[in-house]
Amino acid sequence: MCGICGFIDHKPRSALDTVDMLIRLRHRGPDQAGIYIDGITFQVKNTDELRGIDANGRISLGQSRLEIVGGKEGIQPISGRVLTIVHNGEIYNYRELRELIDSPDMRSTSDSEVLVRFIELFYGGNLLEAVKKAMPFLDGMYAFAVTDGKTLVLARDPIGKKPVYFTDGFPFFFASERKALIKVKGGNRIKRLPPGVILEVSENEIRVERGYSIEKPPIEINDMEEALSAYERAFDRAVRKRVSGLKRVGVLFSGGIDSVLVSRALQLYGCDITCYSVGSEDGDDIKMALKVARELGFRIRVKYLTEELIEELLPEIVEAIELNGLIQVEAAIPMYIAARMCREDNHKVMFTGQGADELFAGYSWYNDVVREDGYTALHLRLWEDIENLYIDTLEREDRMAMAHAIELRAPFLDRELIRTAMRISPRLKIRDAFDPYRKIVHRELALRKGIPLDIAYRKKSRAQDGTGVHNMIESLAKRYFKGKSFKRVNVLDYGSNYRYLDEEYSTPEAEAFLDEIAKRNNVWFLARSDEDAIKASAYQTNLLRKLT
Incomplete structure (x- = not known):
């Protein structure tokens, strides 16, 4: 895990542009840093050591590294025989891919070196085609930039677990977070690279092409026992590949079935786990988390939320989240605090149950889909929500965790597990339109793993509801504007609520309050200059259409 950045231009420019972006990303990778510029590579222990670089070039790559795989030899940028790469993420099958590479001169055990050498197997002068051919073989979460010295190619994993943003003109810049691009973007807009997409930049052209998408298999499992067996195999493999080489890990823990199932699987694999739970002292999540941890023997750390703590942290959370x-802000708060606790305990990896609700129909509005449109429509909506996860959830969680240099691993977003889950009939996920539990096959797997019935079939609540965050922010907003007038504002927000629910989630006061915090931290212009504002407007328009 790390932060990556770089540029390509028509004419040489200073490597200090890349250094400046790396400095803004160093929270993502505090262990080492490096820069490539037109064939020359500089690698250091600390980003600040790069400030004195006196080099110019057309193409530059930079990385601030969180060391998890590959040891000290895995510092980036990494060069193969003809290509150089910076890579953010994990390639879980890198050992298997290494067996396919005939490169006796490999210098490290890093998955990133395996990645660049593997791409070279397909390289015959056309870098975009080489990346396109390599992507179907990659099992992992990733965003990377690779160059042959003439062109630059960006690629992002098909789920969108790892983000990368770019400016839409020349000079062309890219980075793991938008904040790194603000100073260099000039008059260009900041855009995100969508999941599974490849972008190629040559001297005179920017091309975007589809790289690799998760295959959509037919529905072919209608029997519960068959579904459980297939799901269990895929789930066990997904956990096993993500825990390989790790002895100690953290878990973002709400006490809900998703985080409990992940924790139980890690426990069964013999991992030393610490669960991190955040919420109000009288909130449902905290009470359930403590109960589950006690019954299943999980070590747990709890942080109780108060209005004072939220008020203190909101500025840095809004700055980190860029929204x-x-x-988005409410869902970010527990993650941000949990990641901070995880880092305090010297962990580098934290597991999450993200993705299970979209795979197994966990949200209450899926009942409405079944009632109004039937099970086929439900299946299609689940695919739609899986494809929207990157903008609804994954980019937020990445920024919250990486603000504390914590790598998030999500077994339910394993590509084999996704394919397996979507082969299962939606009738095995929701029994009928009035099913209060949903995620039936998922809950049945929890029972197989030794999780008690009352925990496996606990009804779902939204993270922000279970933690008490929503009411606290609305209370802070009322207090902030007490005796004052405020203008209604348009905020930048995402979430499946906007696609499914007919009621307004927020209040004008709360939106104005968060907008004030964003302005004070110079985050407001990100929303108003970014392409995301268009997407947010579409969400809001859809909501207003429903209300009118």
């Missing part, structure tokens, strides 16, 4: 919408 000011209520749904």
Whole structure:
């Protein structure tokens, strides 16, 4: 895990542009840093050591590294025989891919070196085609930039677990977070690279092409026992590949079935786990988390939320998240605090149950889909929500965790597990339109893993509801504007709520309050200059259409 950045231009420019971006990303990778510029590579222990570089070039790559795989030899940028790469993420099958590479001169055990050498197997002068051919073989979460010295190619994993943003003109810049691009973007807009997409930049052209998408298999499992067996095999493999080489890990823990199932699987694999739970002292999540941890023997750390703590942290959370919408900010708060606790305990990896609700129909509005449109429509909506996860959830969680140099691993977003889950009939996920539990096959697997019935079939609540965050922010907003007038504002927000629910989630006061915080931290212009504002407007328009 790390932060990556770089540029390509028509004419040489200073490597200090890349250094400046790396400095803004160093929270993502505090262990080492490096820069490539037109064939020359500089590698250091600390980003600040790069400030004195006196080099110019057309193409530059930079990385601030969080060391998890590959040891000290895995510092980036990494060069193969003809290509150089910076890579953010993990390639879980890198050992298997290494067996396919005839390169006796490999210098490290890093998955990133395996990645660049593997791409070279397909390289015959056309870098975009080489990346396109390599992507179907990659099992992992990744965003990377690779160059042959003439062109630059960006690629992102098909789920969108790892983000990368770019400016839409020349000079062309890219980075893991938008904040790194603000100073260098000039008059260009900041855009995100969508999941599974490849972008190639040559001297005179920017091309975007589809790289690799998760295959959509037919529905072919209608029997519960068959579904459980297939799901268990895929789930066990997904956990096993993500825990390989790790002895100690953290878990983002709400006490809900998703985080409990992940924790139980890690426990069964013999991992030393610490669960991190965040919420109000009288909130449902904290109470359930403590109960589950006690019954299943999980070590747990708890942080109780108060209005004072939220008020203190909101500025840095809004700055880190680069958004000011209520749904996104509320969901970010527990993750941000949990990641901070995880880092305090000297962990580098934290597991999460993200993705299970979209795979197994966990949200209450899926009942409405079944009632109004039937099970086929439900299956299609699940695919739609899986494909929207990157903008609804994954980019937020990445920024919250990486603000504390914590790598998030999500077994439910394993590509084999996704394919397996979507082969299962939606009738095995929701029994009928009035099913209060949903995720039936998922809950049945929890029972197989030794999780008690009352925990496996606990009804779902939204993270921000279970933690008490929503009411606290609304209370802070009322207090902030007490005796004052405020203008209604448009905030930048995402979430499946906007696609499914007919009621307004936020209040004008809460939105104005978060907008004020964003302005004070110079985050507001990100929303108003970014392409995301268009997407947010579409969400809001859809909501207003429903209300009118």
